[in-house]
Amino acid sequence: MIKGNFIDNLPKVYGIYTGGFLGFIIIMSIAEQMGMTAKTIGICFVAFTVAIYAIIGYLSRTAQADAYYVAGRQVPTVFNGMATAADWMSGASFVAMAGGIYFKGYGYMALLVGWTGGYVLVASLLAPYLRKFGCYTVPDFIGTRYGGNLTRFLAVVVLTVASFTYVTAQINATGTIASVALDIPFQYAVYVGLVSILLCSMLGGMRGVTWTQVAQYIVLIIAYLLPVFWISNKMGAGFFPHFMLADEVSRIAELEAQFGFVKNSAENLKEVPKGLAGITKAHSAVNATPWAFISLALAMMMGTASLPHVMMRYFTTPSVKAARKSVGWSLFFIFLLYSSAPMLATLSKLSLIDPSLPTGIIGKSISEVQAIDWYQNWNQANLMYVSDFNGNGTLELNEFFMGGKAVVLATPEIAGLPYVISGLVAAGGMAAAMSTADGLILAIANAISHDVYYKIIDPKAETAKRLVVARVLLVVIGFAGATIAAMEIQGILGSVIWAFDFAMSGLFFPLVLGVWWKRANREGAIAGMALGLISGAGYLIWVRNGGSGFLGITQLTFGIFGSAVSLVAMVVVSLITSEPSAATQKMVDEVRVPSGKSILGKQH
Amino acid sequence: MSKQAQHWEKSRGLLFMTLAIWFVFSIGIFLFGAEMNEVTGPFGYPLTYWFTCQGSLGIFVILIFWFANRQEKIDEEFGFSERGDD
Numbered sequence: 268m269i270k271g272n273f274i275d276n277l278p279k280v281y282g283i284y285t286g287g288f289l290g291f292i293i294i295m296s297i298a299e300q301m302g303m304t305a306k307t308i309g310i311c312f313v314a315f316t317v318a319i320y321a322i323i324g325y326l327s328r329t330a331q332a333d334a335y336y337v338a339g340r341q342v343p344t345v346f347n348g349m350a351t352a353a354d355w356m357s358g359a360s361f362v363a364m365a366g367g368i369y370f371k372g373y374g375y376m377a378l379l380v381g382w383t384g385g386y387v388l389v390a391s392l393l394a395p396y397l398r399k400f401g402c403y404t405v406p407d408f409i410g411t412r413y414g415g416n417l418t419r420f421l422a423v424v425v426l427t428v429a430s431f432t433y434v435t436a437q438i439n440a441t442g443t444i445a446s447v448a449l450d451i452p453f454q455y456a457v458y459v460g461l462v463s464i465l466l467c468s469m470l471g472g473m474r475g476v477t478w479t480q481v482a483q484y485i486v487l488i489i490a491y492l493l494p495v496f497w498i499s500n501k502m503g504a505g506f507f508p509h510f511m512l513a514d515e516v517s518r519i520a521e522l523e524a525q526f527g528f529v530k531n532s533a534e535n536l537k538e539v540p541k542g543l544a545g546i547t548k549a550h551s552a553v554n555a556t557p558w559a560f561i562s563l564a565l566a567m568m569m570g571t572a573s574l575p576h577v578m579m580r581y582f583t584t585p586s587v588k589a590a591r592k593s594v595g596w597s598l599f600f601i602f603l604l605y606s607s608a609p610m611l612a613t614l615s616k617l618s619l620i621d622p623s624l625p626t627g628i629i630g631k632s633i634s635e636v637q638a639i640d641w642y643q644n645w646n647q648a649n650l651m652y653v654s655d656f657n658g659n660g661t662l663e664l665n666e667f668f669m670g671g672k673a674v675v676l677a678t679p680e681i682a683g684l685p686y687v688i689s690g691l692v693a694a695g696g697m698a699a700a701m702s703t704a705d706g707l708i709l710a711i712a713n714a715i716s717h718d719v720y721y722k723i724i725d726p727k728a729e730t731a732k733r734l735v736v737a738r739v740l741l742v743v744i745g746f747a748g749a750t751i752a753a754m755e756i757q758g759i760l761g762s763v764i765w766a767f768d769f770a771m772s773g774l775f776f777p778l779v780l781g782v783w784w785k786r787a788n789r790e791g792a793i794a795g796m797a798l799g800l801i802s803g804a805g806y807l808i809w810v811r812n813g814g815s816g817f818l819g820i821t822q823l824t825f826g827i828f829g830s831a832v833s834l835v836a837m838v839v840v841s842l843i844t845s846e847p848s849a850a851t852q853k854m855v856d857e858v859r860v861p862s863g864k865s866i867l868g869k870q871h
Numbered sequence: 872m873s874k875q876a877q878h879w880e881k882s883r884g885l886l887f888m889t890l891a892i893w894f895v896f897s898i899g900i901f902l903f904g905a906e907m908n909e910v911t912g913p914f915g916y917p918l919t920y921w922f923t924c925q926g927s928l929g930i931f932v933i934l935i936f937w938f939a940n941r942q943e944k945i946d947e948e949f950g951f952s953e954r955g956d957d
Binding site: 373376377379380381383384386387388390391392395509510511512513514516517551552553555557560561564565568586587588591592594595598599602605606609610856859860861862 | 886908915927931932939943949
């Protein structure tokens with residue numbers, strides 16, 4: 268399959284695949300009509316899709332370094348865009364984003380702006396230049412541009428800290444979905460998730476991950492968009508929700524004004540299960556200060572441009588020109604999902620709180636709500652809860668609590684869609700979490716195998732040996748991530764945001780100035796990476812332990828502080844030490860033009 | 872000035888223009904989020920709300936393609952573009 272003219276046949280191959288997947292959905296819905304149980308449908312969806320990814324992973328096996336590290340640099344623009352979108356959109360984007368918008372409104376939507384705006388920085392500041400450089404990994408660029416093993420090693424450290432924080436959250440998400448869909452305990456489900464992830468990446472490295480990510484993107488985007496359109500049509504809200512929900516948005520504002528946001532006492536909130544929240548913030552009104560919004564968006568944008576697992580996707584394009592275009596395609600494919608999340612949140616919220624809709628529960632009697640089938644299901648799953656705080660027997664807005672995941676997971680059922688959609692959503696969530704986990708584990712393993720093992724420890728190692736080391740590391744890092752995920756330390760989203768802050772603290776300015784400031788030198792880069800990461804992490808620890816913070820920088824935006832320290836340190840140290848050698852300056856000149864040979868050879 | 876220096880100067884100009892547009896739609900307009908939200912935006916949504924859901928996001932997509940095309944033109948003008956690929 269992945270031989271000869273496979274690249275030329277890509278549209279056909281993935282066209283057949285998409286058709287096959289749609290056919291599978293239809294077969295499942297027929298099976299549901301004929302009496303297949305909800306549980307079997309869930310298992311079929313997850314098992315079928317994971318099996319396909321495993322087959323793609325097997326067919327993409329390789330013994331060549333450039334295929335393993337950068338997919339042979341022949342991934343076409345549009346397909347690399349899809350792969351990047353899957354790489355990018357994590358389990359959190361898929362399962363938790365609509366929920367975040369549902370509960371927090373405007374303040375949360377800074378993440379939407381941040382996670383898309385960052386791609387402008389990727390396209391204009393970094394991706395094309397790093398592609399021209401011809402590196403295999405991000406530390407490869409840092410190590411060659413600034414010279415010396417210490418710079419390379421520090422870049423690996425920052426990469427590992429950021430990506431590892433992120434990957435545990437993704438393995439956690441695959442575990443959650445596998446445990447629900449396959450009905451096994453979470454502690455085991457985490458390892459089922461891990462094995463699925465490794466099946467995609469172990470044999471083919473970047474090549475395997477690329478082609479599975481394209482397949483995963485197709486599954487996840489169908490799984491996200493189909494329910495949104497279906498629910499919108501079923502509710503009569505409009506056949507194209509993105510352009511037609513203005514009435515629904517203003518209706519929610521009207522209801523909010525009517526119900527008011529009653530604050531619950533701490534005493535009452537104690538009985539609400541952990542992780543569930545009520546609606547306490549306006550849906551479409553501006554409910555955050557400008558700086559709270561902007562600082563979060565800015566941190567996410569700079570973090571996006573520093574996360575190695577995204578950057579390395581642009582090393583796989585055939586040319587510099589293609590790398591630039593590919594960033595545009597990536598963002599386009601991300602936009603399809605991100606612009607749908609607020610629409611899903613709107614539909615979900617309105618269908619629950621509008622008393623004039625048949626699905627609305629606010630204003631009904633508590634006992635009536637408790638008797639609804641879907642309420643009982645999701646209450647049992649610990650994602651919904653009602654309680655009559657004021658004792659009037661009627662459900663008020665402040666007496667209804669829901670988990671963030673429920674917006675994506677439960678809305679299809681509330682709107683009365685067939686169960687097959689819930690199975691599809693489980694497959695989509697699994698695809699989103701797996702694809703991101705794969706990209707991250709590969710980024711860490713490649714950095715350690717290529718930059719630490721090959722470039723620093725044993726530069727004479729043969730290709731076969733290097734790839735064995737790379738694969739062993741992949742498994743080790745995967746197991747380490749799964750073990751930590753099984754301990755369930757923190758929620759999915761908290762650690763995702765930290766990863767952005769860590770990455771921007773240590774890598775943003777060393778990467779950007781490496782291209783855009785010729786005077787930046789080794790000493791400056793060392794200071795920038797080390798002090799940036801240390802001060803960012805220090806700020807996080809300080810705020811977590813009750814520190815008050817300053818300038819409104821919170822534990823979610825600590826990267827703003829870290830990267831500011833990094834910038835100052837890098838500029839000051841660069842200027843007080845000698846300028847980079849003539850050879851290095853010439854190298855920077857070379858990087859700035861697309862034509863000519865790449866700095867690093869095809870095999871290095 | 873050498874060809875390469877001229878090319879870089881133009882590229883840098885394009886970068887600043889791109890970043891200026893980026894700044895306006897990712898940061899600038901949200902300084903006035905509360906005021907702007909009083910205005911009705913496209914498709915009838917409150918304006919700031921629309922920007923956070925679709926507007927800014929869509930503008931970023933277009934901006935990147937626009938940037939890529941402009942940069943390609945600059946590369947061609949100075950003969951620095953690559954040959955024989957997509």
